[in-house]
Amino acid sequence: MGIMLEIKNISGGYYKENIIKGISLDVTRGDFLVVIGPNGSGKTTLLRLVTRALPLRKGEVLYKGQDTLHMNLKEFCRRIAFVSQDASTGFSFTVMELVLMGRIPHLKRLQFESKRDIEIAREKLMLTDTFSLKDKRMDELSAGERQRVIIARALAQEPELLFLDEPTSHLDIGHQIQALDLLKKLNRRNGLTIVMILHDLNLAAAYANRIALLDKGVIFKAGTPEEVLTYQNIEAVYKTIVLVGKNPVTGKPNLVLVPGEN
């Protein structure tokens, strides 16, 4: 169980002020790490900094000991894929066209996709249960189907590490579970390491093997769901009172909200 990604004291942001203020975090091979935190705590910014979408102002990110900034961008994207929150807002490509874009990091400049790339795209469509949709346009799909297709595109990059920014935010509970079960399967069976932002703390508890709780640009607490999801931690960061019980099925922490005026 080697360390796959070492995030070492990184800082960064959009304007003058840093949003992420010195975060260090290790991602181990096979991790299913969920990042939680209130709105504006810097979850998305953290992921953008780590995946090179935003330049680091301080610190470094090492992938298997190698500084990611020294990696060729395409090589980086062959190892690390990212599913953003509002993916696929452009023109309406077909599902197959979109998933084939995941092969870009594997293609040289001026090289078009080969039979093998198409084969890999089909394989990922099957894996995410979207093969029957392959000739449909993205705007003909439901939100759940669209999310699975976007995941298929990230898988077509054949990454070892997959980042996802709230992959379930537009989905109903059925589709949330469906998407997360798919990711769990990929994590367990295919050895894909996953780092994901989630808003729903109970979902985080149910799926993560590790949780990082962010607050105001720093890590408030990182560890197992049991270590992080205590009522003290939640109250300190979210300024709200919860009861922490146990999910009777999974045995993981289960949070119960306590509305005010009671």
Added chain:
Amino acid sequence: MYFKKRFVILFLLLGLAIIFGLIKGAVNIPLSNLLLGDNRVIFNLRLLRIIAAILVGSGLAVSGIVLQAILRNPLAEPYLLGTSSGAGLAAVVAVIAGVSRIYLPLAAFLGAVLSIIIVYNLARERGIIADQSLILSGVIISVVFSSIIVFLVSLFGNEAMHEMNWWLWGSLQVYDHKLIFLVALPVVLGICAIYLFSQDLNAISMGEDEAKHLGINTQAIKKILILITALITASLICICGIIGFVGLIVPHMMRMVVGPNHKILIPLTCLAASVFVVLCDLLSRTLFAPVEIPIGVITAIIGAPVFIILLKKGKRI
């Protein structure tokens, strides 16, 4: 894949359009007599116009496709970077300065290039080109240059205005075959270069972050593509003036018909836009012959209803 079928159909349509373009005109010449005696001169002139039409159609439409994709703005079009007003201003200045007509295309080209340089540098901030700044700079430069044109024309009167007319409304009346081949070079090479970036264009059209996460150096590729479209547009302006509509609406129409995948969209659009401009040019010189209607008028009058029908239908064909 409907790609091959559509390619063949459009190719045949282009062939038909070229034949019509050759035999119809102020004088109709049967196909069999086209190469005989005096007809030879007319044939050569019409052939030059058709070549110009194909260059203009493909060049403007592909530039429009590229700018709409990388700026993610449906109103983007080849003249967005101030090329049209830059070229117009340079031409007016040249006319007022008494420069020989032969050098007008050169002046227009330089004016277009100058305006692109200004717009590009206005939009650049710490080495990064922001989409919104580029669009705004283009608009501002266009407005400033157009005002200077009006100012100069009102000071120096009709002479300059007369020279300007064909520039502002566009014309494919080309007398100089050397100029056409000079322009064909950057246009054809530019389109080929753009085609090689079609997968990058697909990714960038999804958004800059999305493209970065697929390993694409978005800033570098955007700069290259903006430069290529600017070169194509500036070259075309010096042979045909400003022909609106083609670079704005034809890309939308083709996207509705064949989808946004640039690998398919670019070649099919080249063919479709060529057919469109060859036919519009034919109408511009035959409808009220011997008076020639500016081609920009025809492209708008014919293109707009076709576009509205596609838009209302809302479905891909």
